[in-house]
Each structure stands twice: as structure tokens, then as C-alpha cells.
Amino acid sequence: MATFVLVLGTVVAALFLYKLLGHLNRPRHPLPPGPRPWPIVGNLPHLGAVPHHSIADLAKTYGPLMHLRLGFVDVVVAASASVASQFLKTHDANFSSRPPNSGAKYIAYNYQDLVFAPYGPRWRLLRKISSVHLFSGKALDDFRHVRQGEVGILVGALSRVGAGTANLAQLLNICTINALGLVMLGKRVFGDGTGVQDPKADEFKSMVVEVMVLAGIFNIGDFVPALERFDLQGVAAKMKKLHKRFDNFLAGIVEEHDRSIANGTLKHDDMLSTLIRLRDNPDEEGNRLTNTEIKALLLNMFTAGTDTSSSTVEWAIAELIRHPKIRARLQHLVFFSGSACLSGGTTYWCVCKGGLGDAFLQKALDYACSAGTDCGPMKQTGACYSPNTVRAHWSYAVNSYVYQRKGQAQGLFWLCFPFEY
Numbered sequence: 266m267a268t269f270v271l272v273l274g275t276v277v278a279a280l281f282l283y284k285l286l287g288h289l290n291r292p293r294h295p296l297p298p299g300p301r302p303w304p305i306v307g308n309l310p311h312l313g314a315v316p317h318h319s320i321a322d323l324a325k326t327y328g329p330l331m332h333l334r335l336g337f338v339d340v341v342v343a344a345s346a347s348v349a350s351q352f353l354k355t356h357d358a359n360f361s362s363r364p365p366n367s368g369a370k371y372i373a374y375n376y377q378d379l380v381f382a383p384y385g386p387r388w389r390l391l392r393k394i395s396s397v398h399l400f401s402g403k404a405l406d407d408f409r410h411v412r413q414g415e416v417g418i419l420v421g422a423l424s425r426v427g428a429g430t431a432n433l434a435q436l437l438n439i440c441t442i443n444a445l446g447l448v449m450l451g452k453r454v455f456g457d458g459t460g461v462q463d464p465k466a467d468e469f470k471s472m473v474v475e476v477m478v479l480a481g482i483f484n485i486g487d488f489v490p491a492l493e494r495f496d497l498q499g500v501a502a503k504m505k506k507l508h509k510r511f512d513n514f515l516a517g518i519v520e521e522h523d524r525s526i527a528n529g530t531l532k533h534d535d536m537l538s539t540l541i542r543l544r545d546n547p548d549e550e551g552n553r554l555t556n557t558e559i560k561a562l563l564l565n566m567f568t569a570g571t572d573t574s575s576s577t578v579e580w581a582i583a584e585l586i587r588h589p590k591i592r593a594r595l596q597h598l599v600f601f602s603g604s605a606c607l608s609g610g611t612t613y614w615c616v617c618k619g620g621l622g623d624a625f626l627q628k629a630l631d632y633a634c635s636a637g638t639d640c641g642p643m644k645q646t647g648a649c650y651s652p653n654t655v656r657a658h659w660s661y662a663v664n665s666y667v668y669q670r671k672g673q674a675q676g677l678f679w680l681c682f683p684f685e686y
């Protein structure tokens with residue numbers, strides 16, 4: 266009997282506490298419809314193994330504006346383009362801050378970066394500096410030559426591999442990091458620009474990939490605050506360890522820049538120099554940055570801006586390998602990107618665009634010869650050998666290729682004439 270009273274008393278007390286906590290935690294504003302949350306875990310069990318699929322299914326029942334309770338965190342889901350636009354455009358300022366999470370705390374210098382800084386004057390300052398130096402159309406135009414240069418180095422490194430095997434993922438990553446390094450720091454981060462790999466590049470890529478992996482783990486402590494301190498999955502411990510590795514790397518970059526500024530060897534005014542100036546002297550509005558904020562911004566750019574871009578290109582190339590027809594169309598487009606083709610009645614001819622280097626034209630020429638064009642007339646004994654310039658041979662090859670494709674019959678004299686403008 267005493268046991269029964271004890272059990273009953275415990276159940277009643279637990280229910281009372283649960284109701285009381287539920288009442289205290291109840292949001293002050295009405296929330297959109299959603300599946301009924303479970304005690305403690307809320308709607309976490311509704312997410313299943315593939316959360317975006319489960320959420321899409323739930324939206325079919327509850328509509329495009331839906332409320333979920335993940336642990337103790339209220340989440341409002343926008344599940345249609347028009348509702349998303351309400352959040353991202355109409356009410357943008359109200360929803361600009363990202364929710365707190367352990368990655369921001371342990372990796373991103375406790376929210377002192379751009380990605381996780383709450384919306385406000387500090388975020389606006391970091392965002393303005395990033396826009397001027399990196400994100401604006403003007404910045405992109407100004408640094409076109411940097412991207413082209415690094416892509417040129419990548420292509421050179423790939424063509425040196427020849428028929429061997431290339432680690433494309435790594436080369437793409439180095440290309441992206443170095444392009445970003447040149448814009449942000451005024452120097453490459455890895456390698457000397459000859460495309461030769463730097464062992465530190467592997468270490469760096471592994472750190473960036475680890476950030477992505479850790480950021481993607483569902484960390485229970487982010488949703489049930491009472492459990493945060495126990496770090497049940499060991500995620501926070503891994504983040505702290507990774508943060509130390511990143512901090513060493515970034516501190517080294519800032520210190521080196523400080524030294525270059527001090528001894529007058531810095532040649533360019535890059536983004537890091539602007540950040541360092543704002544650390545050492547406030548701007549006209551009294552804004553200043555700390556060393557930690559500088560490292561945090563570098564961390565953002567080198568993580569958000571490297572693996573994203575290089576993996577996208579790697580993915581696109583993997584898709585091209587899987588789809589030979591699309592690959593052939595692309596090769597065809599690249600091949601013709603050097604030419605301006607004109608149609609005059611029943612005839613069709615192509616002229617070489619000005620300003621193109623021989624290396625580019627030679628590649629197009631090789632492509633035409635490998636794609637079935639009869640390149641015999643360009644050989645030393647052939648009718649189109651002379652004038653013996655890449656440009657003239659290009660003219661022959663590209664026109665011959667076009668005529669052959671269009672079933673157009675043309676005399677060799679016409680073909681051999683090196684048109685250009």
C-alpha cells in the first residue's frame with residue numbers, strides 16, 4: 266500500500282511539474298499549426314532519418330507555415346517559396362540572426378564572426394568589409410584576373426599529369442584556397458603557384474571538411490539545454506580540439522601579415538590589411554576590430570568559401586564524366602567560345618576572336634582534329650600548312666569542323682584563309 270501511494274504521489278508530482286514547466290515554457294505568441302510535441306524531446310522523433318523528407322511530408326498535413334518543437338527549441342518551418350520569401354525578404358530583419366549553437370560557440374570564436382554574429386552594428390561592419398573586398402560585383406570584376414590565373418595554374422597542373430591519375434578534389438581545393446588567399450591576404454596560402462602540392466593543403470582541407478561534418482551532426486545539447494554540459498556525443502570536445510588547430514593556422518596568417526606591414530614588404534592593399542588597420546585605428550565612426558574578430562572572419566571565409574566552391578566543381582565534373590553527351594556539348598561550347606560564327610545566306614563561317622592566346626587556340630585546334638576534322642591539310646606537306654601560325658591553322662580547323670557538321674562544301678582556298686577580327 267505504502268509503495269502504491271509513493272508511486273501515485275511520484276506520478277502526480279511529475280505530471281504537475283510537467284504541466285507547470287509546459288505552462289512556463291509556453292510561447293507568448295500564437296504559433297502556426299504543427300504535429301503535437303512529445304514531452305522533453307518535442308517533435309524530434311518526427312524528423313526521422315531523413316529530416317528534409319519528413320518535414321516535406323509534415324507540411325502536406327500542416328501547411329507551408331508550420332511549427333515544430335525540437336527539444337526545447339521552437340522552430341517555424343517555411344515550406345513553400347512564397348512563405349520563404351516572407352521570411353527572407355518581407356520580414357528579413359526580424360529573422361536575420363542565426364539560432365545559437367555549439368559550433369558558433371566553440372569553433373566560431375563564441376559568435377565573434379560574421380556568420381553567427383547576431384544582426385546588428387557589428388555584423389553590418391563585418392558584412393560591409395566583406396562586400397567591399399569580396400562579395401560585390403566590382404570586387405568580383407576586379408579579381409577576375411586572380412581567378413583566371415589560378416584556374417590557369419590548375420589546368421597546367423592537370424595537363425602535366427597527362428594520362429596519369431590526378432587528385433582532382435585536392436587540386437580544386439588548392440585552386441580555390443589560393444584564389445581566396447590572393448584576394449584576402451595578397452598571397453597564396455598553399456604551393457608556390459606552379460601547381461605543386463603542399464602537404465599542408467591536405468591538413469587544411471581535412472580541417473574544413475571536419476568543420477562541415479561537425480556542423481552537420483545533430484548535437485542534442487543544442488536542443489535540450491540541460492544536457493549541454495554533459496556533451497553526451499562528444500561533439501563539443503571535438504569542436505574545441507578543431508578550434509585550436511584552426512586558431513594556430515589563422516594566428517600564423519595574421520602574425521605574418523603584421524610582420525610584413527611592420528617591415529614594409531607588403532605590396533598590396535588586401536582585405537586583411539583593411540582589417541588590421543581597423544584593429545589598430547578606429548574608423549571615422551569609431552569602429553574597431555579585435556584580433557579575435559579578424560581571425561573569426563578569416564575562419565568564415567576559408568571555411569565557407571573553399572570546400573563549397575571546390576566540391577561544387579568536383580561534383581559538376583563527376584556529372585560530366587557520367588554524361589558523355591553533355592560533356593561533348595560542353596567541349597563543343599568551349600571550342601566555339603574562341604570564335605565568332607556568322608551566317609550569310611547558305612554559307613556559314615567562323616572568325617577568331619581577338620585577344621586569344623595561342624595556348625587556347627591550340628587546345629581548340631586539337632579538339633577539332635580529335636573530333637573527326639581532317640587535319641591533314643595543316644601538316645607540313647598539306648595545302649593549308651602555310652601560313653604556319655596557330656591562328657591560321659585554328660581558322661582552317663574550326664571552319665572545316667563547322668562545314669563538316671553542317672554538310673557545307675567549301676573549297677580549300679576559302680578554308681585556308683586565316684580570317685580574324
Ligand code: HEM
Pocket residue numbers: 379380381392399445565566569570571573574577
Ligand atoms: C558554391 C559555393 C557556395 C555555396 C553553395 C554557398 C552557400 C551559402 C549559403 C546557403 C549561405 C547562407 C545564406 C543565408 O543564410 O542567408 C551562405 C552564407 C555565407 N557564405 Fe556562402 N556559399 C558558397 C560560396 C561562398 C564563398 C566563395 C564565400 C567566401 C569567399 C562564402 C562565404 C559566405 C559567408 C561569409 C556567409 C555568411 C553570410 C552572412 O551570414 O552574412 N560562400 N553561403
